[in-house]
Amino acid sequence: MxxxxxxxxxxxxxxxxxxxxxxxxxxxxxxxxxxxxxxxxxxxxxxxxxxxxxxxxxxxxxxxxxxxxxxxxxxxxxxPTLYPEPSKGMARTLAQWADTTLFWTSMAYNLQPRGLAQMFEHAPPHAARAFGEDRKAMSAGMMRLRPADAAAAYKSYLRRLSDMLDDWPYLQGEVPCISDFAAYHPLWFTRMRTPVMAEILNLAPPVLEWMDRMAAIGHGPxxxxxxxxxxxxxxxxxxxxxxxxxxxxxxxxxxxxxxxxxxxxxxxxxxxxxxxxxxxxxxxxxxxxxxxxxxxxxxxxxxxxxxxxxxx
Structure with missing residues (x-):
């Protein structure tokens, strides 16, 4: 290969x-x-x-x-497949939602002043400003959620993910699929990059347990x-x-x-x-x-x- x-x-x-x-x-x-x-x-x-x-x-x-x-x-x-039958259409649709709606909601929540301060606490003074200017250029014209609206939506999305984990260890069954990998990474950012904001994840213990299972997969060789x-x-x-x-x-x-x-x-x-x-x-x-x-x-x-x- x-x-x-x-x-x-x-x-x-x-x-x-x-x-x-x-x-x-x-x-x-x-x-x-x-x-x-x-x-x-x-x-x-x-x-x-x-x-x-x-x-x-x-x-x-x-x-x-x-x-x-x-x-x-x-x-x-x-x-192992990312798109298992017979639910591959649902998996792709859920992944697209996670990569867009869930991601941008989590970022609007994560990048509040407390989160940003933690991200750049060990960086040079200009780093946060440079990051903000870079991402502003990338998101010109985008609608942004206000932090309070993002927090409310994020909580709802975490509850919905938790509901999906009532009967299975992963979002759509016994093994991970593309929807798991797409939904995981915004939450990973909250937990790993802005842990000062990660208390919101405690609202959904099954989601935290699922995150631990996902993290255990590792990055391979x-x-x-x-x-x-x-x-x-x-x-x-x-x-x-x-x-x-x-x-x-x-x-x-x-x-x-x-x-x-x-x-x-x-x-x-x-x-x-x-x-x-x-x-x-x-x-x-x-x-x-x-x-x-x-x-x-x-x-x-x-x-x-x-x-x-x-x-x-």
């Missing part, structure tokens, strides 16, 4: 989602630690603009967004790797052949067009390239970087906008 390289940083909640999936599937991986805020020149050399965390690299193929990364890992190692090594590997590799080449045109933009892809909500930075795939589930752009060479950059359809780039 080609080496899997995860570009991430330790306190990223979405990276924790993927680290746990790698551990669950026992897939060996290489770890490249990236900055939590811009600038991220090594990341952008691979993605062309996308700067959210994490990013999965397999040779000269770059996978953006954890929803797509989870699908890639499922393809590489189908067992990992080796450290450097960003220059990852970029050199990309430059020395060729992208894998596209196996799913069924073109699904929803935009009237033909393959071979110059396009840009950007996230609908958070992280508006776009990636430009040649559209070489638009399937039922994902887009693929071909782009060339001076350092990383010719790359295929992959995005999920859901949550991303595709636009034609007008020639100069």
């Amino acid at each position: 080609t080496e899997l390289i995860l570009h991430h940083y330790p306190t990223s909640p979405f990276a924790e989602k993927i680290r746990l999936i790698l551990g669950y599937k026992q897939i060996p991986w290489k770890s490249v630690i990236i900055p939590a805020i811009m600038p991220k020149p090594d990341v952008l050399a691979l993605t062309g603009g996308y700067r959210k965390t994490p990013v999965l690299q397999i040779g000269a193929d770059i996978y953006c967004d954890t929803a797509l990364i989870a699908d890639v890992l499922e393809h590489i190692q189908p067992r 990992m080796e450290k790797f450097s960003a220059p090594e990852a970029i050199a590997l990309a430059a020395a590799s060729a992208p894998a052949p596209l196996h799913d080449d069924v073109f699904q045109d929803e935009h009237g933009i033909p393959l071979g067009s110059r396009v840009s892809i950007s996230a609908d909500l958070f992280g508006p930075e776009s990636t430009e390239g040649e559209l070489i795939a638009a399937t039922r589930m994902h887009y693929t752009l071909r782009r060339t970087d001076a350092r990383a060479g010719m790359l295929h950059v992959h995005f999920p359809r859901i949550g991303y906008s595709l636009k034609a780039v007008t020639p100069p």
Whole structure:
């Protein structure tokens, strides 16, 4: 199997989602630690603009967004599955809710002054300001919950998760699925990154017990790797052949067009390239970087906008 390289940083909640999936599937991986805020020149050399965390690299193929990364890992190692029958549709739907509604609710609660103070208590004085400015740029135009509203909603969501754990050790049965990994990481941030705010989790003891079971999965076999090594590997590799080449045109933009892809909500930075795939589930752009060479950059359809780039 080609080496899997995860570009991430330790306190990223979405990276924790993927680290746990790698551990669950026992897939060996290489770890490249990236900055939590811009600038991220090594990341952008691979993605062309996308700067959210994490990013999965397999040779000269770059996978953006954890929803797509989870699908890639499922393809590489189908067992144990993230999408069990007959409830895989429900699992994907619940995971999407967790990655969006639950995540942003938890963040609005976590990043109150007490939480922020704890996050940066050992950091230089300018670190909190730089973090705030970086995330403000990524969330321009987003509606934000007020802390009191977030606390009320978070409590309700924790009770609902607790109800789902009445009869099973995991959210949808006897074993974890994608909904567990997606729901876990926002709560992990509360517990591990802003523990001063974690008293809210005590309202749902079954959820805490479930979190302990999830944490026990671990991250699997990992080796450290450097960003220059990852970029050199990309430059020395060729992208894998596209196996799913069924073109699904929803935009009237033909393959071979110059396009840009950007996230609908958070992280508006776009990636430009040649559209070489638009399937039922994902887009693929071909782009060339001076350092990383010719790359295929992959995005999920859901949550991303595709636009034609007008020639100069």
